[in-house]
Amino acid sequence: MTIQEYEEKLLLLIDDGIDTATDDELFAGGYLRGHISLAAADCELENEAQLSAMKEKVEQSIADTKSELSPSDYVLVCQMWRKISA
Template sequence: MTIQEYEEKLLQLIDDGIDTATDDELFAGGYLRGHISLAAAECELENESQLSAMKEKVGQSIADAKSELSPSDYGFICNYWNQLK
């Protein structure tokens, strides 16, 4: 699977859950969409093709944004990311 295919799969999983998602899941999904797309774009710029590198970039991006989130939101987003990947 390519990084682009993986990005599309993750975004589709988020979209597929919209109808049944809780408010927290909608927030986390919307938040993660940006981090996922950014990580995919960075991988493309760096000619990186390993999915593990993309996953690491998303995780690092979320960790870097920790100060922007409440502790409960940060925990929920991390859990949601772990479920998606």
């Protein structure tokens, strides 16, 4: 699977849950979309093809912006990331 295919898969997982998602899940999914797309773009710029590198970039990006979120929102985002990236 390529980075682009993985990005599309992750975004589709988020989108597929919109109809039944709670407000918290909608927030976490929307928040993650930007981190996922940014990580995929970074990988493309760096000619990085390893999915593990993209996952690490998303996780680092989430960690870097932890201070932007309340503790409970941070937990929601991390839970959503673990759910869709598994």
